[in-house]
Amino acid sequence: MVKFVSMKKTLSVVFDGHELADYLIVAPGFDRGIGSSRDINLQKLGERRGKEFLSVTNDESSISMPFSLVDNVLEKRRELARILDVDEPKKLVFGDEPDKYYLAIPSDDVPFSDSKYYGSGTITWLVPDAAAHSTVITPFPLKKNTDGIYEFEIDNEGSESVPITYRLKNTKDNGYVGIVSEYGAMQFGKIDELDGEDYKQNEKLISTRTFSSYPDFSGANPQDQNKLANGKLVQNSLGLALNTVGTGAVTFNGGMKMINIPADSEGNTSAKNFYCYFNSWFETGLQGQTGCINISFFTADNKLICSYIIEKIDASGNTARVMFQVGGGNQPVYKQIDFIPSFRDDQNPFNNSRGHTDLIKTGDTVEMYWWGKRFAASSPQIKDMECAKIGVYIGQYKNRNLGNQFVTRCYLRELNFSKMNVDKWRDVPNRYSPNTELVVNGDETRIYVDGVTALDDEVKGTQYFKAPPGKTKIQVYVSDFSELDLSACTAEIREAWI
Template sequence: MAFSVKFNDVDLSTIVDGFTAITRNIGAGWTNTVQPNPIIGADFTQNSINSKSITVNFIANVKLDRFTSVRKALASALNVKQPSALIFDDDPNQVWWAVPDGTPTLDESSFYQAVGSITFLVPSGVSESVETNILNASNSGGSLGTITNNSDGHVDVEINNTGNLEAFPTIEITNVHENGYIAIAGQNGAIEIGKRQEADGATSPMSENLYFSTSDTNFSYFKDVAPGTPNPQNNWLATNGKLEFQKDGLRLKEKGTVGSRQGVAGGMKVMTLPADSNGHVGAVNFYSYFNLFAWATAFGQTGVLQILFTDNNDKLVAGYGIIKGDMVGNKAMMKAWVGGNNPREVASRDFIANNGEGN
């Protein structure tokens, strides 16, 4: 049975003919920091774990074009831009997040067999468990730890960390009390969420999700606006064009035409947010996340992308957008607006509309 070394989901044993040595050593090494003691020696202040190197030696037997194919296949498998999973056959439950370091070798001086080596750098210096352990009521009291329910309502949780380093658990809690209060206390601090006291009979507001694009991947909830509907933020922007879902989002299919007092052609879609669980439409406090992708493929291209929220009368409440009016260069702007009794622009940030990310 061949020994397997997997890197970035590629089994390197399918490229080479065997591994002759793997140098992992013990741990990653430590750097200790001390400061001079005025009387004798030095005082220890702290230590840290270094990054780690792992070297894999391999052989490649001679076949027609064998050495060439090995060089090309290994070069492709090792070409990563960030640390990737490195897993060894004798320790399959541990993953090292590594990148190739230095120059991989392939000595072809022998006619019968080539030997080579690859060195990986593990920046963190440690491996991580592939598996996730779950402590719950069914396995409480076992090797993972203990959950104890107390008469006053609080719960004690003792987690056994079987690893060599600190670990940070993910805690899932289902609250059975109406006040929505949760407090988690540990050795190094505490966190509280919700209200400790709430008089019976009063309904406390709660957060609800009104719309997720993950359940509407082609944006079918968004409909074309009725003909003649003005842009709520700026009626200089025409809306009789067509937006259509294409592959990964809404894109401009037909730019439409502009009226006598308009300057930019385009389209607009609208969705009415659904009512909450109480049947109420319109929240006093809400937030919304959209991804706007604005990419000018040539200098001087212009365009407008907007996300706007309106009231029942299609009057602007608030919104934001990407504006590129630069007809020579590549400067664009993120802008935000509010409506109501005092419509105005409340934010403007410049960025370059290239293939980077403007936050």
């Protein structure tokens, strides 16, 4: 495309990026008018003089721009025709107001008379919104007011209400944005979206086959005062075993380990609901041998919650028993089952190849395992009791020796303890992750999330209100678990004048 530079300097007129002064000379002092035409609606009422005012609407404005062409008139006319042939309003900037632009479109035909060396005509620019717009976008920072609420203060120095574009960035997860002023409200996301959710999980707190590191307990066993713990337990290659019985005129003498429950993932060191697996080897080699293994569960102040007891007090034959005890020291045993502690699988579930046992406490109910079955018992007094310790007691009956009178295989080989229903909280991925940029574009009346249109985020009833001339306060709300980055948040307007 060839541009023709006029010999005579003229007012700069840039339309749709084209400098029209390269082709034409604008007549001096052309009239841009004041404001736009208005449609005034009046109503005649009865016989009274005059009319009643009802309303007024502003119509489009127009700018008549007379011009002339000098030299190469035919070529310049064709170039102008090409430039002016647009199908929608384009930016129009006059050189005497370079900081403003109109959105204009040429109206109808351009009347023009010409000769070979000179021509003249008039371009009528139609401005549908009847306003001149600033070429500069004015930003306003986000602050917190005295009530701790995020707030913009817009100062529109133009004469027209204009759209507002908001740029917001959150430093934490966020699910909701509300933008509110006296002129309307906008909402995006979900106001009731949560940052996380509560849930429960089971946590294994103890899993061991060696017991040397656990502290010894001495004195009367809180499970049964007739079982003294003045002896010593030791760890050997077969498991935890009784080494010395100690002394005392009671039913059993032996040793005891007291295992404190470790803290769960929330830092709590006791369990109201729990599961415990343990493996025992309890097998006689001679008739008349005696001994016991007790696995007991205590509160922090040594109150008994429940106990699983394997013992043999038959000093002449080969009958042993398991006993299940629930609730409080020296409470009656609610279940007792006799068995033969031999090496045979059909007689002894605690022989060398087996020994698997477990116990479950849920609320006020305890379930204890025995040979493929579970036996349950309930006691209101244990409902809220929390296990803080596990007592492992191995003893010998009365004052019998640890030689041929003691159960040949009397070991605890493994113990696992899990806390059930640990109260947990987990983060839920929110709609707007940290450092997400939200752009609420007032010109387009839509929201962008990290540059992508997010029409579904807009809540029904949202009003993209404008900033009128003067000062306007606008408050911004986010999820109560979120925060905005004040340094990265702005509200922007492009001022306009009639």
